[in-house]
Amino acid sequence: MQTVQTLLQMSGLPRLEGRMLLEFVLKQPRSWLLAHDTDPLSPEVTAAFLSLAAKRRQGHPMAHLVGQREFRGHMLQVSSDVLIPRPDTELLVELGLVAVEVVQASSLLDLGTGSGAIAISIALARPNVRVTATDFSADALAIAQANAMTLGAKIQWWQGDWYEALPPEGRFDVIVSNPPYIASNDEHLLQGDLRFEPRHALTDDGDGLSHIKTIISGAVQYLTSGGQLWLEHGYEQASTVQDLLGLAGFDAIKTHHDLAGQPRVTGGCLY
Numbered sequence: 001m002q003t004v005q006t007l008l009q010m011s012g013l014p015r016l017e018g019r020m021l022l023e024f025v026l027k028q029p030r031s032w033l034l035a036h037d038t039d040p041l042s043p044e045v046t047a048a049f050l051s052l053a054a055k056r057r058q059g060h061p062m063a064h065l066v067g068q069r070e071f072r073g074h075m076l077q078v079s080s081d082v083l084i085p086r087p088d089t090e091l092l093v094e095l096g097l098v099a100v101e102v103v104q105a106s107s108l109l110d111l112g113t114g115s116g117a118i119a120i121s122i123a124l125a126r127p128n129v130r131v132t133a134t135d136f137s138a139d140a141l142a143i144a145q146a147n148a149m150t151l152g153a154k155i156q157w158w159q160g161d162w163y164e165a166l167p168p169e170g171r172f173d174v175i176v177s178n179p180p181y182i183a184s185n186d187e188h189l190l191q192g193d194l195r196f197e198p199r200h201a202l203t204d205d206g207d208g209l210s211h212i213k214t215i216i217s218g219a220v221q222y223l224t225s226g227g228q229l230w231l232e233h234g235y236e237q238a239s240t241v242q243d244l245l246g247l248a249g250f251d252a253i254k255t256h257h258d259l260a261g262q263p264r265v266t267g268g269c270l271y
């Protein structure tokens with residue numbers, strides 16, 4: 001009979017990952033594992049755990065194996081239809097929330113919402129703001145909607161390509177987006193979790209800037225006067241994004257750095 005101890009040793013995984021998979025299979029918290037680490041485990045639990053451990057050793061993302069990922073304290077359901085929420089993106093949420101305060105926003109738009117991480121976090125933090133979210137993928141929107149339902153976030157959803165998803169009369173005080181900004185020849189696409197994420201959520205299959213350009217140029221029509229746009233981007237794209245915002249007529253353009261110290265989110269104000 002296997003035990004928590006022997007299974008973690010057999011898994012060939014870092015201890016934290018092994019524990020997370022075992023917690024998932026057993027539907028028990030970390031404290032249970034610690035208190036029962038020499039209890040015999042059933043053959044079913046053993047088989048389910050070893051199969052997940054094998055997938056993890058092949059590189060499958062932890063978030064896919066357990067079907068969820070935490071973002072800003074909210075547990076979000078994820079699948080291979082959506083980008084796995086990254087801690088870096090919490091910066092975009094912070095800046096979106098600051099923008100909401102500064103412009104006294106009553107409406108906010110999240111373009112390309114994926115799992116809904118950004119829109120849901122903002123809607124839960126500012127229930128008085130009317131939050132709208134779009135995605136090109138119906139499968140992604142289904143996940144985002146399920147997440148919003150579970151977490152009790154009220155959001156209006158539209159399916160389509162960036163602004164084309166929206167009714168033409170739509171105007172927003174704040175727009176945020178984490179678009180696919182990785183260049184098609186970037187080697188990171190072939191590494192780690194990215195290999196298992198939807199390619200269209202990661203790259204434009206070009207230089208990584210085409211969706212950023214679409215979002216910036218369209219913002220002129222969809223922002224209210226004095227509104228703000230904030231975009232997540234690649235660590236080498238900050239000055240280009242600043243230039244694009246400037247050319248589109250934005251003021252007070254600023255770049256903020258992520259937890260790893262990389263320039264990650266740039267935005268500005270449009271009068």
Ligand code: GLN
Nearest residue numbers: 178179180181182201202
């Ligand atoms: N930040 C992600 C990564 O580099 C990419 C997300 C995106 O393209 N929007 O892994």
